[in-house]
Amino acid sequence: MTAELSGSTALVTGGTSGIGRATAVALAGLGAHVVLSGRDAGRGDEVVSAIRAAGGKADFVAAELTDAASARSLADRARELGGHVDVLVNNAGIFPTGPTADLSEADFDRVYATNVKVPFFLVAELAPEMAARGQGAIVNVSTVVALRGMAGMALYGSSKAAVELMTKAWAAEFGPSGVRVNAVSPGPTRTGGTAAFGEGLDELATAGPAGRVAAPEEIASAIAFLVTGGSSFVQGAVLPVDGGRLAV
Template identity: 55%
Template sequence: MSERLRDKKALVTGSTSNIGRAIAEAFAAEGAHVVVSGRNAERGDEVVAGIRARGGRADFVAVDLDGSAEASRALAEQATAVLGGRLDILVNNAGIYPPSTTTTVDEKTFDRVYAVNVKAPFFLTAALAPAMAEAGGGAIVNLGSWISRLGIPVSALYSSTKGAMETLTRAWAAEFGPAGVRVNAISPGVVHEPMSDGAHAGDVMMVGTPAGRVGTPEEIAHAAVYLAGDEAGFVHGIVLDVDGGRTTAAVIAR
């Protein structure tokens, strides 16, 4: 690796599996000291051990980002302390996706999905962005989703939370950018780790795309490294589609 994030201090939420794990591993491989966070300590310790075995720097902080300001502030404080008092990069990746349609969502599920997917990153950003600015700058990378802009007849609740995150990306870019904190987002297509028991239910949604396949967590991580690093120093408030062309082009079978 080229150490594009050498000596940077990063927090990646929801980084014990899938996209979050790949981002944490990619950041560490590029020279960053990474705080891996999530609810499952066993999986978190496994990610940290793997990073350290490859010569990287990582620590695990257990947290349940339930949407309360207290939980987000506690994570901000713990991660900053573990990283020696400074944090340069925040990746708001943690989220939940309960399968549902509009008529099958109950109020408890609605509130929980918005709490985890929107409130938690909102208050985490509120806790960390001012400190980043005071320290000279930083980068925030949010995770959106292709279904926030290309409607499908299921998952209205989840897609609306990702739409909120993409809107917050633009608002935060305007709010924090002048103080040196760049805010951008990635909008992944259908992405998952290789499966040994057949196709993923969402795989069909990538049929008819230029890529013609699902994405890998590592492909999203490459985009996160770019947006977090100095190479993207003139990039503010964008949503970078890394979706195999799902939202931009259709391939017509002949």
């Protein structure tokens, strides 16, 4: 594997498990100094140890990402550890599901704080600095549910629909200064977070042409593509990585 990202720093939120962990490992394998955030220090240290054992460079920052202040604090720590941030992967997110009438205002605020507010203020902190340097890459992690109306998914899906619109707006805002902003839209993916869906995850996956659930590494490969030179002419895109789920 080439060290295309050698000399760069990549911040991956929610990098201790699932898609975030796989992304941290993938970007470290490309030569990036990966700063990964999460709530569980034990899992964070495990990911860092695995990356370092493979010859990569990584640091963990414990972060409860709930508001603008926590986003700014994480950006500051990433700068301290890496000098500057060249790649930002907004992966951290929460996805409670259920009937609209059963979800509280607290649920609503929590989902939008983590899924929308935190990415917004991380980009507000880091994208202008990337633009000043004339280069950078940002990838936001969305979901196929942002484009498909599904019962019980109104809250989660709408938060990710907001992320997809912000992706396009940021591409228009920062793209002329050399910062590429894109998103990936994963389909059903086997992670610790989706384990609670049980057989329902497999049932959802069988509706797509691939007919199976994705591994986190398959989503991470798409993210790696979007932050490296092979996607140099890709801006403001939402890349479906869903086994063809949106095609049917």
